Amino acid sequence: MGHARRRPRLPRAGGALSGRTVIFGAGPAGLAAAYTLARAGEAPLVIERSGVVGGISRTVEFDGYRFDLGGHRFFTRFPEVQALWEEVLGGDFLDRPRLSRILYDGRFFDYPLRPANALRTLGARESVACMASYARARVAPRGDEATFEGWVQNRFGTRLFDRFFRSYTEKVWGIPTAEIGAEWASQRIKNLDLGVAVAQALRLRRRDTDVTSLIERFQYPRTGPGLLYDRMAARVVADGGEVRFRAPLTRVEHAGGRVTRAWTGETPLNGAAFLSSMPLTHLVEAMDPPAPEAVRAAARALTFRHLLLVGVVVDRPELFPDTWIYVHDARLRVGRIQNFGNWSPYMVPDTTSSGIGMEYFCSDGDALWTADDETLSRLATTELAATGLLGAGRVVRTHVVRVPRAYPVYRRGYEAHLATLVGWLRTLTNLQPIGRYGMFKYNNADHSILTALLAVENLRGAGHDVWAVNTDSDYQEIRRAPAPARGGAS
Template sequence: MTEANRPALNVPSLDVDVAIIGAGPAGLTAGYLLTKAGKSVAIIEKDATYVGGISRTVEHEGYRFDIGGHRFFSKSQQVVDLWNEILPDDFIERPRMSRIYYEGKFYSYPLRAFEALRNLGLWRSTMCMASYLWVRAFPNRNVKSFEDWTTNQFGKKLYSIFFKTYTEKVWGMPCDEMSADWAAQRIKGLSLMGAVVDGLKRSLGLNKKPNDGMQAKTLLESFRYPRQGPGMMWEAARDKIIASGKGQVIMGHGLEQLASDGEGGWRMSAIAKDGSKIVVNAAHAISSAPMRELGARLHPLPETSWNGSNLRYRDFLTVALMVEGEDLFPDNWIYIHDSKVKVGRVQNFRSWSPEMIPDAEMACVGLEYFCFEGDGLWSMDDADLIALATTEMKVLGLLDPKKVKGGAVVRQEKAYPVYDEDYAANVAAMRGELEAKYPTLHLVGRNGMHRYNNQDHAMMTAMLTVENILAGQRVYDIWCVNEDAEYHEAGDEGADKALPARESVTSDQAAALNSMRDVPTRIVEDGESDADKRRAA
């Protein structure tokens, strides 16, 4: 036994079949399915209070907050069945509504160009059309950036209103530094001229189709949702794991080290804020921890640990305001396309579920601020953030500050893996070395795989990993699981019945779960070196 693997004195130790890092959707899905199959598991979670990761529900004085908004919809029948199995009696059906807010008016989401022109008024619409006609006559022939591409499609005026502000808030990158490829993928099927012609036809009674110039997929009109938030799902999964007698969920303990025992097994040490530790010995290890953190805590240290250290994340925080009076708007959330405020999105928690709010005479809204950990917003005191949120809601005209009766702040680290121009190579290097050296180490979930996927896709990676562990070999390639940008908005629940084909992506479900999510990448100039790109990132 090496020194790194030698248990410390007076440190409690567990022996299980599988050690799991992280009690989010992926980790808890794996733990639940493994214990059902008779395997023993120990799950460590650095949060001392909540399970569910970014899908947790935070409670403050009886008010419940969904961190980021999680519609329960999946094309995978296996995921839907698992949701129903874990939480059979607590789903409610909720209407879907999301809109864009700009200068006191609401716009459909996805954007309908003719409606947008109508809401903007005669003068501004005329300026938008003039700007559009100008770029059609004199387009930019050297399109490189998101700004170039979007301006060419819609004109400078519409670009600045409906694309620039929100995009830069979310990703923390100037639009003129984002690749045009992302814009081309993200903004599909919206034709401004088609919208104008369509609108004129409808005004004359010649066209009854609700297309509005946009060839869009049919959106969900409603979705299922746990009556007290998504945290209900993961609390139920935790309780079932513990009740099985085969699993433990160790809260308030973050990963200190994951060490190979040299014989295919693992020794995982976890540490609490007070310095207390626990050691878990296991034949397999499943990690949903951010790949950057895992790479730094593995022993022996991977040769590609520097690749992991270069992976980047976008963080955000939610400021919840308790407001006296009726609901302020019917939307689940509103996208804020307004440069006068820093908030990027506003949630209405009662529209997710009335049971999120303990008082029928109160409303509760959540303002989401996209930021990087450690920057000015992230580092503000909670009281200052609550004051900022209150002021910004007044600026937007969405509430009377006098009716705000309280507030709370929730910070979410590493909410979005960043897809910069080097991320794919960094992930591939880490994945390649870990798979070659450690076949009993399994990466799952959004941060574990550095993949910007949804809750159901994180679950699917765990489901397939469990199948691999039970089979004693890699039967399924979990890296086939991902999502496209419109997946969460369209299609039929449970439409895909089968598991992905073994070591392939030929089945209907694999196709539904496999394509790169739309995320912005930075422009790479011709002749730019790798070192230059890393410095710019």
Template structure:
């Protein structure tokens, strides 16, 4: 096994993962210190994680659309520092396809009433009043949370089917804290008022946003460049397979490296460091520790689940089959969940302005029928569904490519909260190791909150005391994340046995 000793004149920090969180941690650390040198290890051959921009024959496309909008000042400052004049301002246009009709999103009152009709509008209002008078006493699930704010009728129309499509489980099995995090500050009266007045302070409904002219991956490719210019390293095809620890301190990681282009055989190299920041999926992380955590922690990590994702990008022989940036597909008659029009994000995403690049997004599980389908079968499915939705003809498609993304979304099911309390409790006992980002915290953060958790981790290395686990948790849900007495006793036991 090879061994890497970073310079003794500096303080080496090993960063696991080259996505938004990992690269932000490295970038922030370099802003704070000239002596702390980040060493980023990325398993794939691209930086950016799920925020990367893939390319195929000159067409660039996102792995899910990524708007650059935030209320977090330090995140916005970093975006502007890195990309400067490479941002464009994009006017948002998105709609919902439901029961054969398109609904503007954010809500346009006359569009919505015209589509749904006066009778159903009356039923929606009546349902809303009913649930306001007699709300569900507990809001443990996504279903209960939404019904209390929108009424059962609107929930049935616009939340149930799409949520089930995205997660693959009934909304009654998804925890309410996911709703509070993703559609916070929104209710039916507020949505109607926004539609009438034009007022809007809800992040999920913003009407324009910044976007890198070559896609979100441009942000992370430039960040990588800046890190390396300042003396840090970002190594691709470098998968961390083991995290070595001595009691409560992590001492090194074992890295599997390979070079596909030159056909070189893989090697295992040990990389030592003084500090460690992780952004790989926390379930995988727990299994990477040597010696392993106590069995209770491993068992808890195994209860954390993920939703996988794939995108079929179709190239069409004409421009702009629809004007939207993206469309949410609530219809259960098709499998596609969301459709992107990448030219509507930035014209520079396409090499030929007389064509289209359409991303058909499917939510799935690794190994299921969709995931395991051949690329040709997925092209046929996506082309047919595009035609079934009346957006373009299948015969308009002249090329396609498929990207499969495992662990795209951490699942907020009935088990995750107790399991995450145990896992996070043990991880917090480590003195020089922090975990950040969407999968590193098992939290469905947007890009900005993943970045903020990474900034906090870098600042902690310099002596601050931020709780990275506290980023983007609704205040009303702090109580739900408190450790229960049984877990507290268990964590006390674990804290005494971290060298096991």
């Protein structure tokens, strides 16, 4: 894969396109492309499978309580993405403090770790054992560097790995850490993990590495990310574009190396160019004539994780001060707990209650994924109580949201399958995959949006390799210059 060295501007006007652009999916990527095109007077058509915009970045509301599907910090190193957010959100873009902790073995660790807290919480004996294990790993690394497990063990030691990396990672990905490729670790683990923090606390790592997850402020739309996407969609329509709901892409006709027509059900969609933020694997399956069997087999080999969010309303305010808590405790199935009133006070309709998000990660076939709402509500309520965070509060309402395909899984060997797909899709010259699942990349929203902005520039004749976003060193998450930052698995 090449490297996208050129830094794009937020495209405004520019050369007129030769025809309409059809965009599959109204999530952050699809809407960013549509917004940019519509602002430039190029009325795009967006077809969206569901009835709402925002994709997995949407904000769900029930009874006045707003729930973000996972808690989306707004951070970007790309000025054009920041400019877009600010343009759309104006004064509704809040600067928020972040507090988060890790729950492990029934104890809360400050996150980022503070030395006194870490030592007190781990205990002197355990701290020394972690240090010894870390020293052994540094002197004689033994892990297989190709795997997440080996990569992390070599850098932090087996003991820290077992305590602070294994259980949470396996909750998120649903496979043993030895089966997860090191690419994910090398891209994301630097952003933050307790291992880094413990090591820093114990002075095992120098403090000059600016680890993004130590940042304690972030930006957030007043009423959640959905506010951004609602406004973008409204603007697309005001500028002459169209966002068509309950219109899934079902078929892509192609001939001679070009997409000739797309279909939603029985409705044909003509266009000169096509941008796809729908799942890459589904796009390949929609090809007519069908993609070669090797390409379809590669699509079937790519796996994903679903997210289950149980929104929980509790009849007490200020249950805990964190924005979110990572639950590393293997005895609890919940992976992360969000406190949405701390993301923005406007996420909760009053000052006497709390809106909590219990996040579960699962795969097809997991009992959890097919469990009914009542079972999930009971589980979330029981587990919230088990953490001790509920205190004297009472759960008064719950709301279950199922988010399919939230995480593309970087299982060892996935790169070869993805390369097969990408190689074939590149032969269709007027089709550009964009976004997170659209490109099967573990992209944050800003990366997803950047791919859309680059793809729009390509429509105007630029030669960006959109696939390079998040693989080029320029796009790495470790921050070396003063800039806002984020960390942690999202």
